[in-house]
Amino acid sequence: MTPEPRLRIAMQKSGRLSDDTQALLKRCGLKLNVSDRRLLAHVANMPIDIMRVRSSDIPGLVMDGVCDLGIVGDNTLEEAALERALMAQKSQYIRTTGLNFGGCRLSIAMPEGFDYQGIDSLNGLRFATTYPQLLNRFAKANGINIEFCLLKGSVEVAPRVGLADGICDLVSTGATLEANGLVEVEEIFRSKASLIQTVTALPAEKQAILDTLLPRIQGVMKAKESKYIMLHAPKDKIAQVSALMPGKETPTILPLAGRDDLVAVHVVATETFFWETMEQLNALGCNSILVMPIEKMMG
Template sequence: MSDSNRLRIAIQKSGRLSDDSIALLKAIGVKLQIRDRLLIAHATNLPIDLLRVRDDDIPGLVMDGVVDLGFIGENELEEKMLERQASGKKFEFKTLRRLDYGGCRLSIAVPNEFNYQGVQSLEGKKVATTYPFLLERFFKENNVNASAVMLTGSVEVAPRAGVADAICDLVSTGATLEANGLQEEEEIFQSKAVLIQRAGELPEAKAQLVSRFLPRIDGVMQAKE
């Protein structure tokens, strides 16, 4: 265990949010020495430890109060919130900043040959996704009886594999959909990376560190505009 006086920040170990999150920490003055294999990275100039994990684990680490802060995509955060709500677990946190990276949308896409006429076309269909709670909320809001088929990867090949009729997946450019003969039909959630903090008060020294960082984050984002 690392020292509890150090601010603990959860960050995606490797993936689409890693480089931008690390670049942001460096830009606000956190000096980091990251060794690829290690779970923990210590800042060399400040009392900060980074916990490097899969992005799926970050909402839970923050909501369980295991870490103080986390960088996470809103899609994953909202999904885990719904999941924890459904199973009666705590799901409180504070959003400190919405960031300027990690932009994407969660969309329903259907095979090109699917005669899509609006959400009602999904009635009775199976939709493959990594985000079953967000998808089921969309079905409910739109009064559609369809089922979410949970897949943790290769969602875009599910229709071709005969596993589902349609998919609900993250899209940024749309190139992956096109390459798989899929047509984007419904955008159900828009996402960016956010910096979140656990519920409850942070000890004074940590709170001061965080309040020094926030204006710097704003400055870094403004400079990029």
Template sequence: MTVRLRLAIQKKGRLAEESFAALKNCGLRFSVRGDGLLARVNNMPIDLLLVRDDDIAGFVSEGVSDLGIVGENVLLEEQYVQGSKLDAQIDRRLGFSRCRLCLAAPENGNVQTLQDLNGTRIATSYPGVLGNFLTENQIDAIPVTMKGAVELAPRIDIAASICDLVSSGATLEANGLKAFQTILESEAVLIKSARPLGRDKQAIYDRLVRRLDAVIRSKDSKYVMLNAPRSKIEDITRLLPGSDAPTIIPLPGDDDLVAIQAVCTETVFWETLEALKDNGARSILVVPIEKMMS
């Protein structure tokens, strides 16, 4: 019987969509159908478990799933609630589904700073993370747990403020709220337990994470190609953001001109291109990288 690795993923929502996209960028072929709880990868021995996000860490801890993709905020909440009983740790950060866990309050209300929280109630879906933050900052406030519609709490007098996830801030603005403190910067993470996977599953895991790492590295990387005077090589390579040793190629028929090619792992801004041009670069081409494996 073929050994298959199990990977738990949120069934619906932004994290689900971005997780599916990342896996498909890794070359995995699968389809998700309706309310199905299992998706079989056709070209690699991997099964996707499609579950609620707050079940993923527990499934990994209990051995129901070998790996999981979950928001760091959800993992931390489970770690605070379950403590040492939870055997699920971050294996690697995945760089998508970024958001912030923030404290927010009515824009013109009585709560505008951390000190204003003393003696008040704070509505949240993350009582563990919030409680730890309040303790660390010596704030005497009461977390009120809500499973949804947290942003309504101040309006219906359940709490004076909220602690909730913020992506664009549009939901806060629509409810007359303003964020005044970020508690956590969160993103999607790959999690696993401390238990050994076994030889066969370890081999599948190694293939998967090698591809994931390649996708993560290539996401914000650009391939820069340009021609430049030989005398300006040092100045120009210093301007290329996050690049290792660039490739320098002599151009036939012109001893004073070279082609420079480099993988830049940081953002290449218009200002970067202008600075390159000011230093003698020409025919500058910046292209995205689809896959990159070291």
């Protein structure tokens, strides 16, 4: 008996993207059976397998067609694509959708006291980094010559022990740089997580699974960025109220029982809804203004 085709997704085994990825898949309705000791996790309610690996392995697994999909940081993805292209290996992939977690930046940082006068100040220096291809691309684009030493961890200590003049590493809050006496001087790449897909055509059975999963992922992403707003508004101020509502959706106007002067206004907002906007609505005579998170969206 031929086994049922199963979509295979590569994700980070542990680290900053692992928890967010698991949360995303669970919000998409996938029942995960994840164990720290197992690299392959099975989804109980859909024909999907989750391969849990190092982040640096995910791009190659997708580019080589071992996994159908992968969730990985753009920094890791771009570094791998540049390296594989340099080595004449497969480097093609489809960036199916950007995800709204895993935000960080790849930056150059120098020791406190370094007299930074612009990019030319970096010419001829040596940098410790985990991302040599992205660093080299930045250097070439800006016409400077640099050296680098490749480190897979503890990059921040390199200047202090005399291994390098500065570093090129991921920055989130900057607290680690400050703790090691470093100052961020140039941002060279901004990153979030992405869902990527192999360029190899999927069999019809796997494509059907993807066609179910992808709208769910996009719906979760859209819901996370949106708010549901409800309020009561004076009937004669609908035009002014609608003009203040953020987003592109047309507000829904509903009658209120026993009130001829007020109507209920409902809208999904995909932009930030500020306190100032609420105060302006209140000044127009609106009341019962509610701003609520949305768990799922579709369509």
